[in-house]
Each structure stands twice: as C-alpha cells, then as structure tokens.
Amino acid sequence: MPTGDWFAQFAAGEARGVSPVYERLALAVSDDGVLLRLLDTVPPPKRQPNLLFGVVRLLGGPVHDPAAFHDFTVANWTAVEAQLRVRATQTNEVGRCALLLPVLARLPQPLALLEVGASAGLGLFPDRYRYRYGGHTVGNGGPVLGCDLTGAPPPTTLPRVVWRAGLDLNPLDVTDPADVAWLEALIWPEHEHRRERLRAAAAIAAADPPVLVRGDLVDDLPALAAQAPPDATLIVFHTSVLYQVPAPRRTAFIDLVRGLPGHWISVEGADVVPHPELPAPPGTELHNVLALDGAPLAWTRAHGQGMTWIGS
Structure with missing residues (x-):
C-alpha cells in the first residue's frame, strides 16, 4: 500500500471519532510529499502512522499542528529515522x-x-x-x-x-x-x-x-x-x-x-x-x-x- 494511502486510511478508519488530533495530522501527512518521500526510505513496517507519531512525541515534537509537525520531523529526520528503525508500536493497551x-x-x-x-x-x-x-x-x-x-x-x-x-x-x-x-x-x-x-x-x-x-x-x-x-x-x-x-x-x-x-x-x-x-x-x-x-x-x-x- 502506498504510504500516503496508509495515513489516509488511518485517519478515516482509526482516528476519526477517536482522536481529532491524529485524524487531522494523518490527513496532512497523507498529502505531504516531503514527509512521504522521507518515510519511503525506511522499511514498510516502519512507516506506520502510530509509530511515526509516537516517535515524534518521544523526541519532544509537536503533533497538534500539522505544519509544526512537518517542520520538526524534517529538521530532525536523522533522529526520527533512527528511532523508527529500532522501535515498534508496543501499545500495551x-x-x-x-x-x-x-x-x-x-x-x-x-x-x-x-x-x-x-x-x-x-x-x-x-x-x-x-x-x-x-x-x-x-x-x-x-x-x-x-x-x-x-x-x-x-x-x-x-x-x-x-x-x-x-x-x-x-x-x-x-x-x-x-x-x-x-x-x-x-x-x-x-x-x-x-x-x-x-x-x-x-x-x-x-x-x-x-x-x-x-x-x-x-x-x-x-x-x-x-x-x-x-x-x-x-x-x-x-x-x-x-x-x-x-x-x-x-x-x-x-x-x-x-x-x-x-x-x-x-x-x-x-x-x-x-x-x-x-x-x-x-x-x-x-x-x-x-x-x-x-x-x-x-x-x-x-x-x-x-x-x-x-x-x-
């Protein structure tokens, strides 16, 4: 599945009605060519929306404002990519x-x-x-x-x-x-x-x-x-x-x-x-x-x- 489609599906199927912040953010990422090109440099399992959002939050980045999220992720891509590669979505719900x-x-x-x-x-x-x-x-x-x-x-x-x-x-x-x-x-x-x-x-x-x-x-x-x-x-x-x-x-x-x-x-x-x-x-x-x-x-x-x- 193309990475952009994954984020769009996450917004509609998982975040809608559950997390307005993540719905808005996932929709923005689904149409963000710069972020999608960066994400496509990591293995497919590491492009998961939950994983990206969790890593950015762990690093102190913003998720409430899609523009600020874009700027932080691009500026700190080396750290974000390193965390994506070694972590998994271990949501212990x-x-x-x-x-x-x-x-x-x-x-x-x-x-x-x-x-x-x-x-x-x-x-x-x-x-x-x-x-x-x-x-x-x-x-x-x-x-x-x-x-x-x-x-x-x-x-x-x-x-x-x-x-x-x-x-x-x-x-x-x-x-x-x-x-x-x-x-x-x-x-x-x-x-x-x-x-x-x-x-x-x-x-x-x-x-x-x-x-x-x-x-x-x-x-x-x-x-x-x-x-x-x-x-x-x-x-x-x-x-x-x-x-x-x-x-x-x-x-x-x-x-x-x-x-x-x-x-x-x-x-x-x-x-x-x-x-x-x-x-x-x-x-x-x-x-x-x-x-x-x-x-x-x-x-x-x-x-x-x-x-x-x-x-x-």
Missing part, C-alpha cells in the same frame, strides 16, 4: 483485557496465561483490573476498564490466574523510565484516561512482575509454553500483534499455536487472521476480530472500548 475477559472467565480454571507480543506485560493481569460493561461492574481493584458490550451478557467473575508469562522481541520494563516514556508516547494525545490506566497498570506489574522473555513467536514459543503448570489451562493470546509479523511467519505461528495444549485467543484484524463468512462489522470504524481457537466470537474496537458479539 490494558483496555483490551475487557475484550478477553468474557472468554477467559468461561474457560476451565485456573489459567496459565502466555501473551505473544507482550510489550511490558500489562495484558497479563486481567484478574487484577476492574471492568465496566454498561451498568455492570466486575472486580473491585485496579484501573477501571470500560467496554460497550453488545450481543452477549457481561461476565460475572474474574479468571483465576496462577501463572503469567510474555514473549516479545523487545520486552519493556515498567520500572525503567525510558520504557514507560515510550509506552506513554504511544497513547494518543487526547486520551488522558488511557495514560492514567497505563500508570495504574504499570504499578500492578511492577509490584508482581510477570515472566517476560525476549524471543520469537515461532522459535521460542514452545519452550515458554512448556513452563506453564500442568494443572492449569494454558491460554496463548495476542492482541493487535500479528499485523507486524511477515505473512509466512504469521502462518507458521498459527500452525504452531493450534498444536499447543490449552486454548488460543486472538484479537486481530480480519485481514490478518482470516475468518470465512464473517458478518459485516457494526460500523465504518476499524474493528478487529476476537476469536477462540480460530473461531470468531466478536467484532472489537482497537483500544477495547467496545465489542459486538457474533459467536456463541
């Missing part, structure tokens, strides 16, 4: 746990959680957060994760987690200020509630750090999965991760995870983990698909703010 809870709560307990693309591991604590599905609340501690749930009753219990581990090419450390700064730079400008949730979740993870392993999702997954307690249900899960993985490795991962014991939960775009005969999504905004063991269950919003059930 704890709100996505609200998408996982309806599935986790109904699986055989206790659970051993293994997250692929774990970033700092904040998604490994679904039992430590509080959830609000409309007027229904589950849990009584930690940050509140609100989710509009349609088509299914809300969960009534939290899962019982006895083991938690994460696999990532570059795990982040919530006790390292530089790593936390990158996590905060990835949160969209207007989303102060997400920044507050991130800080609260980081405090939970810092108090009881999960096992985070630096490794590849195919080569290193079996060894880590083998460490899960045998008397717990192994759950391998990932949210908005596989779009960053080349298609052949993505296929190899799916073949591998299907053969592991326990269950596999995915929250990915319909073009990333394909599902035949999906109904149309419930709106024009970007939606991902929540699936259990490859069977689609719900359309979901990117940050966990909503889900529409389609499965049983």
